[in-house]
Amino acid sequence: MKIQQALDTTLYRLRQTKQQLGFVAPLTVKEYQEVARWLPSSAFALFHTMTLADQRHSLRVCQRLQERGCTEQDMLAAALLHDVGKAQGRVPFWTRPAIVIGKRCAPDLLRSLALPPDRCKKERLPQWRLSLSYAWWHADVGADLAEQAGLSQRAVLYIRTHHQPNGPAAELHAVDDES
Template sequence: MFLEKILYRLGQVKQQLGFVKPLTNEEYAEVARLLPPAAQRLFLTMSSADQRHSLRVYHGLQARGCQDLDMLAAALLHDVGKAEGRVPFWTRPVIVLGKLFAPGLLRKVAIHPAEFERQQAPGWQRSLSYAWWHADVGAELAARAGLSARSVLYIRTHHQDHGPAHELHLVDEVS
C-alpha cells in the first residue's frame, strides 16, 4: 500500500511538470455538456494536469455507477481552488508531506484566505494556505459560477473521509 501511494504521488509530480496530454476537443465537449458556461470558464482556469485529473475523477465516478449530476459536476471542479497560480507546484509536495509528518504545524501556518489582508500573509504562506484551503476556495468559486448548492457542498467536503462527498473522496484518492 505504501509503495502504491509513492508511485501514485510520483505520477502526480510527472503530470504537474507538464507530462500530461491536454484534453481533446471531444473531452472539452463532454465537460461542456455538464457544466454551465460560467463553470466551463472556471474549468479552463485549471492546469492541463488538474483538468485531466478532474476528468479521471468524473469518469471514475461514472464507472462506479454515479448518476448524480451534482456530484459529477463537483468532480470536474473539485480542485479549481488550486487554479490560476494560487497553488504553485512546490506547495503540493509540501502539503502531502506536511499532512503526513507535521499536520499540526501545517494547520498553524495555513490561514484561511479570507484572513490574508488582516494578517498580511507573505507569498509563501498564501500559497500553502491556498493549497490547504483549496476545497473552500473552490466551493466559493463554483457557487459564483452557478453550480448547485449540492455541488458546492461536494466540492467543499471532497477531502472528508465520511462527509457528504464520500464517493468523490474515494475516487479522488486513487485518480
C-alpha cells in the same frame, strides 16, 4: 502489504509530479465536450483556469464516478471542479508535496501555518505562507468560486466537503483519493 502500499503511493506521487511538471496531454475536443456535458456554461470557463494536469485529473475523477454508476449531475459537476481552488497560481507546484509531507509528518504545524481564506485577505502574508494556505483551504476557495460560477448549492457542498471521507461527498473523496 505495507511495502506494496508504500510503493504504490510513491509511484502515484511520481506520476502526479510528472503531470504537474507539464508532461500531460491536453484534453481532446471530445473530452472537453464531456466536461461541457456536466458543467453549466457559466462554469466551463472556471474549468479552463486549472492546469492541464488538474483538468485531466478532474475529468478522470468524473469518469471514474460514472464507471461506479454515478449519474448525479451535481456530483459529476463537483468532480470536475473539486480542485479549482488550486487554480490561477494560488497553489504552485512546490506546495503540493509540502502539503502531502506536512499532513503526514507535521499536521499541527501545517494547520497553524495555513490561514483560512478570509484571514489571508486581511493579513499581508509571505507568498510561501499564502500558497500553503490556499493549498490547505482549496476546497473552500473552490466552492466559493463554483458558487459564483452558478453551480447548485449541492455541487458547491460537494466541492467544499470533498476531503471528508464520511461527508456528503464521500464517494467523490474515495475516487479522488485513488485518482
